[in-house]
Amino acid sequence: MTHLELTHIHKSFGASVAVEDFNLTVKQGEFVSFLGPSGCGKTTTLRMVAGFELPTSGNVTLNGKDLTYVPPNKRNVGMVFQSYALFPNMTVAQNVGYGLKIAGKSKNEIEERVREMLSLIQMDKFYSRYPYQLSGGQQQRVALARALAIQPELLLLDEPLSALDAKIRFELRQEIRRIQQKLGITTIYVTHDQEEALSLSDRIVVMSQGKIEQVGNPFEIYNFPQTRFVAKFVGSLNTVTATVVDPAKGIASFDGINLEIAQGLNGKNKGEEVTIAIRPERFNFLAEQRKENVFDCTIENITFLGSVVRVQMKIGNSIFNMDTFNRPSLKLPNIGGKEQVTCSNKAVLVLAG
Amino acid sequence: MTHLELTHIHKSFGASVAVEDFNLTVKQGEFVSFLGPSGCGKTTTLRMVAGFELPTSGNVTLNGKDLTYVPPNKRNVGMVFQSYALFPNMTVAQNVGYGLKIAGKSKNEIEERVREMLSLIQMDKFYSRYPYQLSGGQQQRVALARALAIQPELLLLDEPLSALDAKIRFELRQEIRRIQQKLGITTIYVTHDQEEALSLSDRIVVMSQGKIEQVGNPFEIYNFPQTRFVAKFVGSLNTVTATVVDPAKGIASFDGINLEIAQGLNGKNKGEEVTIAIRPERFNFLAEQRKENVFDCTIENITFLGSVVRVQMKIGNSIFNMDTFNRPSLKLPNIGGKEQVTCSNKAVLVLAG
Amino acid sequence: MDEIMSRKRTSFFTIFWGILALLYFFLPIYGTLDFSLRMERGILGFKAYKIIFADPRFWEGFRYSVTMAVITIIVSAAIFVPTIYWMYLKVPQARPIMEIITILPFVIPGIILVFGLIRTFSRPPLQLTTSTFKTDILMIAGYVIISMPYMFRAVDVGMRSIDVRTLTEAAQSLGSNWFHVLADVIIPNLRLAILGGSLICFATVMGELILADFLVRPALGPYMVRLGLTKAYEPAALAIISYSLTWFSLGLLQFFSSRSERQKQQVITT
């Protein structure tokens, strides 16, 4: 079932290393995202899959066939670009049909396939329009249809939504997922937007400085980040340096306050320093009687973020953020007031590196 | 305490109306945001306050002085632009000191004030740098310092964070609020980003198509939207058309399912159609025994959005979204499974218009 | 009220500059036109034009210059379109060098350029002035150099307005080879730019004087000068004919560009 395989991919431009020892196996029909900040090598990796860049070493294999040195126009890979890249001189129909025309298909066949693709993206009516007559979101839909029209073995999307407005981005995201699932096409999606990656992907490859940081499904990536980078890049996070008190029971302390950690502190020594992370939404105001992880805090600031209210609070000498949903019945504490907050011992992460 | 007053401002460009009967009173030291989609007239209104546009009718009054026809260079109003607009030929210090130089201040006075401003934005070390040597976020800080150096009576910010990355946007947002509160300067902030407006402002003016939709503090705007536009634009929302069943008790029904509405349906008649809105985060899986607003639903889809998990469900024949915080312990239902969800009767909004 | 004033001031300045430009450009043209029609004392008539159109040397020069101009355009386009495309795609860092090279004909006085050409190619080993055919090759080479800045700039601006690299990659990922990329995607989107460059090229060659004069070829430029030194009314008529041709070309260009200007802009802004 392995469809696409990248083995020991390495790419350098002169002295600078863009991608380092990249290994990944993608299953037939899987939706994989490359997530990372700009310059992390995600786009370079995608371009090596597309054939626009050649790896310095390593191999790209699709369906068991080595593609590493196959030119891009012989790969049968569909590509969608951030800038849409529709051909301005062609109508929507001509754009969508271009790959079929190049492949030498008959007029009828092209016509039929174009109609089918336009109906898939729900843009039948735009058949004879030119790209400049379309909005950005519509152009990107057409670009998607164009890439899919040639029935590629692989669909590559390079930050396809970055140039669009928030509302259209949200809509088109759902559209992409719907079409991908309907066609069952193996897809690689490059993005720097964690929400896009989390909401779209079967699996996410988090990258930083040319290296893979973590590969996992959205739930794993968000809730069990394996490195400090992943924890910081995906979602927001409170971090604090704590000292190991009891490795066996999983207790560490900061500012003289003890913390219980469900995952434990195996392999750490007493007195060793560890980085502890807690997501803001894992805190709660103390509602019932509890013993573990109850903290006295002073409220520093309260900020509305829309559906979420962020409470900034001081526990010991450290500042933490707590997120709660914004609701009219919410009784917000006063700034400067003393409160008690708690978090589950499962919510406390110990970060590597 | 009224500081800035806009009365019956009207602006048209040829036949098209950009701003219509805009009335607003801003108190000394208040932070007011203009929030709305592009083309809603928010920037035009700001530009009339700055003096770059003249209103077709109406008046702009600052500290009791009519500014309507005063040219922009005589207004003593600080302005920060989306594109930073630093003077490329001047160093950071020269940029910040430019307004003082124009005002004919002495060299020593300029020097002192520039140092003070640079320390306020924590960029003392960048004194002799040129704009091209700074990142976008740093440039915008300098632009802020430049606008504040002349000790303006009013600070105007026109989408100052739109050109920046998400992480820097978040940081600089807090920085702007900190400086504004420290100096106590009356501020008008134009944005299309609801999160920015909600997190920064004392009051928000929501605009659409040249008209004010609602004026209120962030809590009011989010939790008690007065118009359908505000409800849709700020936060995400489930809407459904329901029929009034019992105006007195506040009961309406959709797809044969009854809904209890705490705010009531006064003034509506039985059988009348109303638009009902519920925010996704107001739904919960049924945990305890309840009578009102318990719905049988079928789970349609589950999407990770980072800290939030969005559950798409069908109640009757209508699709609703429910948001819950993403936590490892969360027991997510199966897609296609039957569940019971509930929401408080206070969570049900009746939209006007 | 103040706004009305500001509006008025704006349009005052616009009109002021507009009238000044009109006077500056069209007074000479009007003068020439008026003069060209006065060959027969006391009446306005086309006598000067009739004389020119009856002169076989005019037609010879016209035909020769048109032929040269068309060949120059074809050679220029064939050289510059693929070269600039290649530069955009593969060696964008070569742009400053290309700019300097193509600005040279602006900067180096025309006479000097011509002297250099003639000096080099009228002696062995590269003697090109021995037959009219070889001389015409030299003419074309010179014209290509002289018109290079226009062609380069026009094509360069055209290339810049499309995203050459991404369009190429999009076409490649759909199965296109280099030939198809150029023929289907790049050239159709440069049509207007190439047309604009060609028209200016055309006008330049039609009016070129020194090269044709020194190489003793029957082009329109030397004919006009000779006419100007010996006759009074005919050169004026010739000037008007040349103007009309130019305006006609410019009109064509404007017609095509305004039709697709909106396209381009919208593509860029969306």
Next chain:
Amino acid sequence: MDEIMSRKRTSFFTIFWGILALLYFFLPIYGTLDFSLRMERGILGFKAYKIIFADPRFWEGFRYSVTMAVITIIVSAAIFVPTIYWMYLKVPQARPIMEIITILPFVIPGIILVFGLIRTFSRPPLQLTTSTFKTDILMIAGYVIISMPYMFRAVDVGMRSIDVRTLTEAAQSLGSNWFHVLADVIIPNLRLAILGGSLICFATVMGELILADFLVRPALGPYMVRLGLTKAYEPAALAIISYSLTWFSLGLLQFFSSRSERQKQQVITT
């Protein structure tokens, strides 16, 4: 392996075109240089140069053309910088018209333009050919037109690289009036563009031939042509002198632009 091939191919093409361009441009120059040094049979020497530098008419022409060029540059800059600024700020929709107007001197053959000018201004009511001073005014007017495309384009490109409107508003909100906006913000950021336009302007005027010839003024262009018709080695030397001047100017321009090119680019990309 394939990549190495592709790399090789790229550099092969680059080198190929580079050599072709070098030959095309520098073979004539080399030929001219070589020829100019051979005035004395059998030895390479600077005799032709000495003759030119000893000729008072050369110095007269040189001085006259430099003066004209400098005045032309000042007049052009004084006309175009404020006009283009105004256009960017208030009437951006006038841009196509401005482009057409400023492209005219490219498109209208030089001779025609000169004919028109002379025809109009050598008769009442605007007779400007009665004294050398008035004729010089006419020369400047002509030069400004001829060099207009370069000056307009250079300043236009410069304006486009800065955000004229926002910078103006930023300066205004800090208390600047129009004069200060231009002097403190706009012109300093256009220095390079104005310099570039001025250099091309300079080269154009230095090499201009027809206008000076027809108005019988002692410019360098007609001097060169006269020399070319009567002498053999001196024109070659003159060509080399002119080349050197030009390259020196271009070098200056390149020096200034490469120093601030990085600035500009970084400003744009951030």
